[in-house]
Every structure is written in C-alpha cells, then in structure tokens.
Amino acid sequence: MLRAMLSFVLCGALLLPAPLQAQPAPEGDRVTRIEPVVRDGQLYIDADVLLGVSPELRDAAERGIPVYFTADLELVSKRWWWFDKTVISRQRTWRVVYNALTRQWRVGAGDLSLPESSFDDAMSQIRNIRGWDVARIDELDYDEVYHGRLRVRLDTSLLARPFQVDALNSQAWALATPWKEFTFSISVDTPR
Numbered sequence: 256m257l258r259a260m261l262s263f264v265l266c267g268a269l270l271l272p273a274p275l276q277a278q279p280a281p282e283g284d285r286v287t288r289i290e291p292v293v294r295d296g297q298l299y300i301d302a303d304v305l306l307g308v309s310p311e312l313r314d315a316a317e318r319g320i321p322v323y324f325t326a327d328l329e330l331v332s333k334r335w336w337w338f339d340k341t342v343i344s345r346q347r348t349w350r351v352v353y354n355a356l357t358r359q360w361r362v363g364a365g366d367l368s369l370p371e372s373s374f375d376d377a378m379s380q381i382r383n384i385r386g387w388d389v390a391r392i393d394e395l396d397y398d399e400v401y402h403g404r405l406r407v408r409l410d411t412s413l414l415a416r417p418f419q420v421d422a423l424n425s426q427a428w429a430l431a432t433p434w435k436e437f438t439f440s441i442s443v444d445t446p447r
Contacts, residue, residue: 273347276372283307300384313374315418323348326405326406327345327346349380350368361377362377362380403439406434
C-alpha cells in the first residue's frame, strides 16, 4: 500500500509541468535623465521620464476628467557638521484635460495650457521636461557640489473627490516614479 502511494506521488510529480523561466521585470516608471543647465543667470532642469499610464487612468482622462501630474525637485548641500541644508525645493504641476466639445486635449502648467492632438502628445510634455526654471544662480555657490533628486507622480490630491477615494483603493491610480538622484556644481567660469 505504501509502495503504491509512493509510486503514485512520484508519477504525479513527473507529470507536473516544468517551471516557467523567470522573465525579466518590465521597465518600470522612472526618471531616466536629469540635466541641470545654466543659462542667462538661471538654473534650468531638463529631464526625461518613463511614465506608463494605466488603462483606467487613460479612460478617465478620455471622459474629460482632469488629471494632474507633479514633479518634485529637491537640491541639498551636504554638511559634515550638521544636517544637510535644503537649498531648493520646487514643484511643478501639469494639468491634462480632454474637451469633448472641441475634441481637443490641453496640457499646461500654471495658467498657460497648450492644445495637443492626443493623450500621448499631452503626456510627452510631462515625459520630456524642458527648461524648468528652478533657481537663480545668485542663490547657489561656486564649486559647491549639490545633491539633487527628482520624481514625477500622479497628484491624486488635486483630483475630484470621488476619484480621490478611488485612487486610495486602486493600484491603477498609484502612479509615481522613484526618486532619481543626481549631483552637479556650478563652475567659476559659468557666467552669472
């Protein structure tokens, strides 16, 4: 009896399918490039972001619900004798909305919004941040190494109330890149 059960278990184990090969994880949402640029006495940030949008979020946007994305930037100066000094802490928020009457997408930061032909074109403004004015060069020191970090996230706090509740309960609305760290310094040769 024991032999029969053992042979039955052994045969069952041989008939099990072979384990699947581990698949590499898909490329997730992340900031791929950050480039601080000094121009006309200002510090600008250019960045490229990989940001996927869930079908639920895209569907809500196509129904005319405004969605908001926020980029968070922090620059700190490291100090060995005390806590790090936060030099700059900035946010930039974009609003993406579809107008069903004109069949047009609009994307903008602040009071300025630009027309776009599709949702993906509107998202390209967020995925390719260019010329973000973050500070005057007068606020920074020459040859000081600054440590910065940047992330982009769906800002659920600006959504309409029913969608804020849905955002708390659904992974489809939990969209954010991890912080991407970078360092830079301003050379003495840089014109102010």
